[in-house]
Amino acid sequence: xxxxxxxxxxxxxxxxxxxxxxxxxxxxxxxxxxxxxxxxxxxxxxxxxxxxxxxxxxxxxxxxxxxxxxxxxxxxxxxxxxxxxxxxxxxxxxxxxxxxxxxxxxxxxxxxxxxxxxxxxxxxxxxxxxxxxxxxxxxxxxxxxxxxxxxxxxxxxxxxxxxxxxx
Numbered sequence: 001x002x003x004x005x006x007x008x009x010x011x012x013x014x015x016x017x018x019x020x021x022x023x024x025x026x027x028x029x030x031x032x033x034x035x036x037x038x039x040x041x042x043x044x045x046x047x048x049x050x051x052x053x054x055x056x057x058x059x060x061x062x063x064x065x066x067x068x069x070x071x072x073x074x075x076x077x078x079x080x081x082x083x084x085x086x087x088x089x090x091x092x093x094x095x096x097x098x099x100x101x102x103x104x105x106x107x108x109x110x111x112x113x114x115x116x117x118x119x120x121x122x123x124x125x126x127x128x129x130x131x132x133x134x135x136x137x138x139x140x141x142x143x144x145x146x147x148x149x150x151x152x153x154x155x156x157x158x159x160x161x162x163x164x165x166x167x
Contacts, residue, residue, distance in 0.1 A: 002095035006110060009038060009099050009118040010132055011158075017128030018104060022053045025128055027155045030148065031120045034160060038118055039099045040064050045089055045110075050102040051077065068092070070106060086110070104130040116143075116164055123150075123157040141166055 011031050012018055019025065043066040046054075051069045054062060060079065061067040067080040068089055076082055083089045086109055089098075099118075100110045111133050117140065119132075140163040147159040 004043075004090060004093040004095060005097045006114045007097065007099050007116045007118060008107060008110060008114045009035060009101055010107060011035075011120040011122055012132045013122045013124035013126070013128060015125065015128070016131045016134065017124065017126075018102065018107075018132045019053075019130035020126075020128045022049055022130075023057075025126055026122055026124045028120070028122060028158055030154050031122070031158060034120065035101075039101070042066070043068060043093055043096050043098045044101045045070065045093075045098050045106065046101045047071070047103045047106045048073070048075065050106070051080065066096075068098075104132065108133050114165060116162060119161045119163065121159040121161060135163065139166055140164065 010018055011024065011028065013025065017025065039062070041064060044062055045068045048069055048071040069077055069080050069082045070086065070089060071082055072084055074084055081092065083092065100106055100114065117135065142161060143164050144162040145159055148154070148157065150157050
């Protein structure tokens, strides 16, 4: 059986915050654009809460991508594929390139399997209730960093970083 190429993409604040009340706790249109460009035409894998937050924000699954939702409740959602285990997700994706897009539990489970991390570090130190796992600098090599300063559209300084897992 062929294995998919697994990548993780996340915007992460200080103290590894990724969410607050099932939403992003910051306004960063540049990161949303980067996310869209990076994942377009790919398969995205997400947990149920992440999918629900997308529906609440844009009213439909992410367009131009194969959407797979991991749920342990055997729920079905329109216009997406649902699986009840990571193994099932790996099976149906074959050798596709997958982007894991959240949430915290899915990130934790998939981090050891990922080849690359696309992390937007956000200079946000406010409240959060969902967190990204700690990136072990001994297991990941920083390949690229692209810092940006806050402006009239983006409320915080941010840095696009790409890490590759050392095997």
